[in-house]
Amino acid sequence: MSLLPPSPLRAPLALLPQEVSSYALAMALACTLLAASIVPFLFRKNIRNANGILIPPGPLLRYAFLRKYPERALSGWAKKFGPLFSIWMGNQLFVVISDPKIAHDLLVKQGAIFSSRKQYFMKNQTILAGRAITASPYDDKWRHHRRLAMQLLTPKAIQTYADVLDYEAAILVRSFYDESNKGTLPLDPANYAGRYALNNMLTISLGTRTTRSTTPLIERALQLAMEFMDLTGPFSNPIDFITPLQWIPTRTRTRGRQLHRAIIEVYGTMYQDVKARMDAGEIVPECLVRTLIETTEIEKLDWTDTCMFAAVFTLGGVHSTSGVIQWFLALIPSHPEIQAHAHEELDRVVGQDRLPSAEDEPHLPYIRAIIKEVQRVHAPFWLATPHFSTQDYEYNGMFIPKHTAVVLDCFTIHHNEERYPDSYTFNPDRYLGDELSCAESAKLNNAELRDHFAFGAGRRICPGMVVAERELFLAISRILWAFNVKSIPSEPISLEEYEGMSGRTPLPFRVMFEPRHENVDEVLYNIHEMKL
Numbered sequence: 001m002s003l004l005p006p007s008p009l010r011a012p013l014a015l016l017p018q019e020v021s022s023y024a025l026a027m028a029l030a031c032t033l034l035a036a037s038i039v040p041f042l043f044r045k046n047i048r049n050a051n052g053i054l055i056p057p058g059p060l061l062r063y064a065f066l067r068k069y070p071e072r073a074l075s076g077w078a079k080k081f082g083p084l085f086s087i088w089m090g091n092q093l094f095v096v097i098s099d100p101k102i103a104h105d106l107l108v109k110q111g112a113i114f115s116s117r118k119q120y121f122m123k124n125q126t127i128l129a130g131r132a133i134t135a136s137p138y139d140d141k142w143r144h145h146r147r148l149a150m151q152l153l154t155p156k157a158i159q160t161y162a163d164v165l166d167y168e169a170a171i172l173v174r175s176f177y178d179e180s181n182k183g184t185l186p187l188d189p190a191n192y193a194g195r196y197a198l199n200n201m202l203t204i205s206l207g208t209r210t211t212r213s214t215t216p217l218i219e220r221a222l223q224l225a226m227e228f229m230d231l232t233g234p235f236s237n238p239i240d241f242i243t244p245l246q247w248i249p250t251r252t253r254t255r256g257r258q259l260h261r262a263i264i265e266v267y268g269t270m271y272q273d274v275k276a277r278m279d280a281g282e283i284v285p286e287c288l289v290r291t292l293i294e295t296t297e298i299e300k301l302d303w304t305d306t307c308m309f310a311a312v313f314t315l316g317g318v319h320s321t322s323g324v325i326q327w328f329l330a331l332i333p334s335h336p337e338i339q340a341h342a343h344e345e346l347d348r349v350v351g352q353d354r355l356p357s358a359e360d361e362p363h364l365p366y367i368r369a370i371i372k373e374v375q376r377v378h379a380p381f382w383l384a385t386p387h388f389s390t391q392d393y394e395y396n397g398m399f400i401p402k403h404t405a406v407v408l409d410c411f412t413i414h415h416n417e418e419r420y421p422d423s424y425t426f427n428p429d430r431y432l433g434d435e436l437s438c439a440e441s442a443k444l445n446n447a448e449l450r451d452h453f454a455f456g457a458g459r460r461i462c463p464g465m466v467v468a469e470r471e472l473f474l475a476i477s478r479i480l481w482a483f484n485v486k487s488i489p490s491e492p493i494s495l496e497e498y499e500g501m502s503g504r505t506p507l508p509f510r511v512m513f514e515p516r517h518e519n520v521d522e523v524l525y526n527i528h529e530m531k532l
């Protein structure tokens with residue numbers, strides 16, 4: 001028995017029985033209150049509409065973010081809960097679509113309801129300040145901006161700069177040849193593919209291009225596009241889903257603010273450069289910024305709008321297109337039989353005396369099939385930019401409330417074994433007989449017949465599809481025409497991991513660009529230089 005006087009710390013143990021029970025009651029009450037206030041933040045809320053119809057089923061917990069490869073979690077839930085399920089990210093309800101018909105029914109047929117954008121704290125509010133086409137809610141301003149952008153992206157408009165796309169693709173192939181010392185040194189293709197896509201976007205946006213010795217401003221534009229892909233994952237930032245995090249100076253918030261300022265600075269400067277050239281009487285090629293300058297009075301865009309406009313093609317169209325080229329180069333060395341088939345088609349249709357051109361495309365079904373298959377197995381966005389609903393809607397006995405974020409899950413659709421048997425295998429044969437371009441395929445009334453969903457769906461579908469397809473065809477057909485792309489035995493290429501939170505590109509890798517025939521040298525050195 002202790003001889004020490006009772007310690008004040010031990011006092012509660014000495015409570016009388018009735019005091020014990022009121023203390024326990026108070027503790028129990030406090031715990032219940034605490035639990036009651038925490039539970040709504042931890043567990044899903046099953047909302048019903050006035051008819052008692054529930055939101056789509058989904059996981060029990062709420063999430064603050066999804067770990068690095070979110071498509072894997074979504075795919076698991078799609079298997080468990082079905083092709084239309086819901087998930088709570090903080091206080092934001094998401095529904096996830098992983099079926100072509102549902103995508104068509106909601107995003108296309110009900111486009112009037114499902115075409116807005118969630119105003120993410122990072123992407124929409126902080127980085128883009130609610131301005132760029134991709135961030136705008138579904139309203140008149142978006143219609144206006146998208147119409148302006150489309151003036152440069154229709155098949156007819158593309159003809160006005162088709163020679164630039166052609167030239168850039170030739171330069172891309174020549175850079176691989178030169179920089180690999182005629183195929184004797186291994187090369188990491190990332191920067192070359194990035195510069196190719198960047199030059200095409202700069203041409204369309206600003207009537208300019210980079211040379212090998214790039215200006216710091218343009219190098220910066222490439223970095224900004226990369227940073228944008230890293231900071232704008234639809235599920236990756238807790239700050240998007242936990243409001244108090246938005247009030248404190250986290251590293252993510254700082255990066256977002258810095259990126260916003262950098263976009264305004266870099267693209268504002270580029271805009272001013274084009275304006276100075278025009279003011280000096282120089283002829284600037286047809287481009288987005290020239291249109292903006294010529295129509296300043298009519299369009300009435302403020303400075304932030306103008307800068308975001310100048311940036312939007314580069315932000316959307318660089319890592320996406322260059323990503324597909326990189327995935328192609330990562331995949332193709334492990335498929336020599338597919339390369340051989342492509343080489344045979346190219347030799348038969350194009351011959352070895354010239355590079356393939358855009359006019360050859362209809363006659364090269366196997367090359368087209370390879371490009372579609374790369375986009376299926378390695379879409380640069382597994383999760384297309386989420387749409388946002390602006391009205392309550394009932395679909396197949398499920399309730400989708402107003403202000404739900406709607407995600408098209410390409411990963412799960414592209415790995416549906418019924419649609420694409422042996423779906424993890426890279427097999428271009430599955431697209432033989434598909435004579436439609438991706439843009440044409442996206443317009444099919446029967447969505448089950450659509451080739452793939454890499455460009456999204458509905459009224460917000462990628463407006464750059466036609467340009468992207470042209471860029472991909474020119475680059476990939478010419479790489480195959482010129483080279484046998486080989487891997488380096490001691491440097492395995494990972495096809496599972498990737499970089500980027502929204503747009504995804506492979507981890508750095510190197511390949512050998514072995515020239516296929518004697519004419520490669522002569523044809524590549526006969527490319528006529530082009531000056532913008």
Ligand code: HEM
Nearest residue numbers: 133134316317320321384385455456457460461462464468
């Ligand atoms: C292989 C290349 C590309 C892929 C896979 C791709 C994919 C996508 C996807 C998935 C979306 C979201 C669609 C949706 O909300 O349903 C999108 C939107 C967009 N893309 Fe692309 N894209 C590519 C190239 C381009 C190019 C070259 C440009 C510019 C010329 C571009 C400009 C845009 C813009 C401005 C939007 C926003 C549209 C809106 O919100 O109304 N993209 N893209």
